[in-house]
Amino acid sequence: xxxxxxxxxxxxxxxxxxxxxxxxxxxxxxxxxxxxxxxxxxxxxxxxxxxxxxxxxxxxxxxxxxxxxxxxxxxxxxxxxxxxxxxxxxxxxxxxxxxxxxxxxxxxxxxxxxxxxxxxxxxxxxxxxxxxxxxxxxxxxxxxxxxxxxxxxxxxxxxxxxxxxxxxxxxxxxxxxxxxxxxxxxxxxxxxxxxxxxxxxxxxxxxxxxxxxxxxxxxxxxxxxxxxxxxxxxxxxxxxxxxxxxxxxxxxxxxxxxxxxxxxxxxxxxxxxxxxxxxxxxxxxxxxxxxxxxxxxxxxxxxxxxxxxxxxxxxxxxxxxxxxxxxxxxxxxxxxxxxxxxxxxxxxxxxxxxxxxxxxxxxxxxxxxxxxxxxxxxxxxxxxxxx
Ligand SMILES: [Mg+2]
Numbered sequence: 001x002x003x004x005x006x007x008x009x010x011x012x013x014x015x016x017x018x019x020x021x022x023x024x025x026x027x028x029x030x031x032x033x034x035x036x037x038x039x040x041x042x043x044x045x046x047x048x049x050x051x052x053x054x055x056x057x058x059x060x061x062x063x064x065x066x067x068x069x070x071x072x073x074x075x076x077x078x079x080x081x082x083x084x085x086x087x088x089x090x091x092x093x094x095x096x097x098x099x100x101x102x103x104x105x106x107x108x109x110x111x112x113x114x115x116x117x118x119x120x121x122x123x124x125x126x127x128x129x130x131x132x133x134x135x136x137x138x139x140x141x142x143x144x145x146x147x148x149x150x151x152x153x154x155x156x157x158x159x160x161x162x163x164x165x166x167x168x169x170x171x172x173x174x175x176x177x178x179x180x181x182x183x184x185x186x187x188x189x190x191x192x193x194x195x196x197x198x199x200x201x202x203x204x205x206x207x208x209x210x211x212x213x214x215x216x217x218x219x220x221x222x223x224x225x226x227x228x229x230x231x232x233x234x235x236x237x238x239x240x241x242x243x244x245x246x247x248x249x250x251x252x253x254x255x256x257x258x259x260x261x262x263x264x265x266x267x268x269x270x271x272x273x274x275x276x277x278x279x280x281x282x283x284x285x286x287x288x289x290x291x292x293x294x295x296x297x298x299x300x301x302x303x304x305x306x307x308x309x310x311x312x313x314x315x316x317x318x319x320x321x322x323x324x325x326x327x328x329x330x331x332x333x334x335x336x337x338x339x340x341x342x343x344x345x346x347x348x349x350x351x352x353x354x355x356x357x358x359x360x361x362x363x364x365x366x367x368x369x370x371x372x373x374x375x376x377x378x379x380x381x382x383x384x385x386x387x
Pocket of ligand 1: 051052053054055248249329330331354
């Protein structure tokens with residue numbers, strides 16, 4: 001702990017010697033070819049992890065000059081120049097689909113391996129639940145996410161609930177439509193008894209739940225009956241959350257309730273109707289494991305992208321040690337707290353384009369650097385790394 005505090009203090013001193021970010025824009029005038037050739041003389045000693053919501057995008061719109069700034073991390077040829085990833089607590093779609101969407105929005109070629117989402121660590125649970133019956137909850141394509149990870153027996157909550165008559169007493173008042181198997185075809189009729197009598201072994205909250213009332217109701221059913229809604233009380237199946245964000249910044253001016261808020265609601269209700277408290281595991285930032293995994297992903301990215309290049313003179317995956325890893329985020333209690341807890345080599349940069357809007361640094365979780373936008377953050381990083 002003392003070493004960690006000392007290193008922060010040393011980095012703080014080092015930072016004071018540098019010009020404030022607002023004075024760094026002249027560095028951007030150097031040409032890409034100059035920058036590229038200068039960079040190629042040495043191995044990359046740093047990497048960057050960007051949060052997405054409130055840093056790169058608001059809704060589906062680039063913010064803070066992100067589309068222009070991200071292009072500076074590529075060579076003129078379009079090849080990756082600086083190892084970077086997106087490290088988001090968000091999700092709902094497979095990494096390949098998210099990478100493709102981000103590529104279109106930002107105008108660069110983003111690899112699926114550059115996208116680490118809140119639910120990405122669920123991959124590590126495939127060995128445990130590969131053939132078990134599981135339910136995936138949340139917006140987007142939660143079941144497709146889990147199938148892409150290798151889970152073979154998964155239904156989305158929309159699909160699962162459609163096999164049960166009257167499981168949601170409020171369904172008749174809901175005006176939206178869902179597209180699960182709720183129809184009269186023969187497969188649905190044949191499958192219904194099987195699904196309803198198959199024990200759910202685990203529930204995964206992949207992304208923000210859409211229909212809180214139904215999802216809380218049916219999750220309580222699953223969790224207190226040992227995975228068989230409508231039956232007797234049984235041992236609680238496993239429950240995993242992709243993140244525990246209380247709030248996040250979307251397009252609306254003030255923050256929106258996130259998966260952490262849903263967890264609190266579910267937990268409060270479950271604990272009132274069940275003798276044993278809810279047992280669960282949450283992933284996502286600020287867990288130090290997420291930052292350790294991000295470092296590993298950046299090392300692998302470096303090895304795979306640069307292994308045939310003279311940019312790096314060794315190609316053993318994971319053998320490279322970064323001197324600095326930058327975390328650029330907008331949420332002090334998630335992005336900055338996480339980077340601070342992870343310690344060396346992480347250096348935290350807080351933007352003012354999302355959850356945080358303060359003039360000075362955040363009081364409880366101060367970042368190593370505060371800037372207005374991600375563009376300023378990239379200016380600072382490239383200047384500091386003499387790129
Ligand atoms: Mg954010």
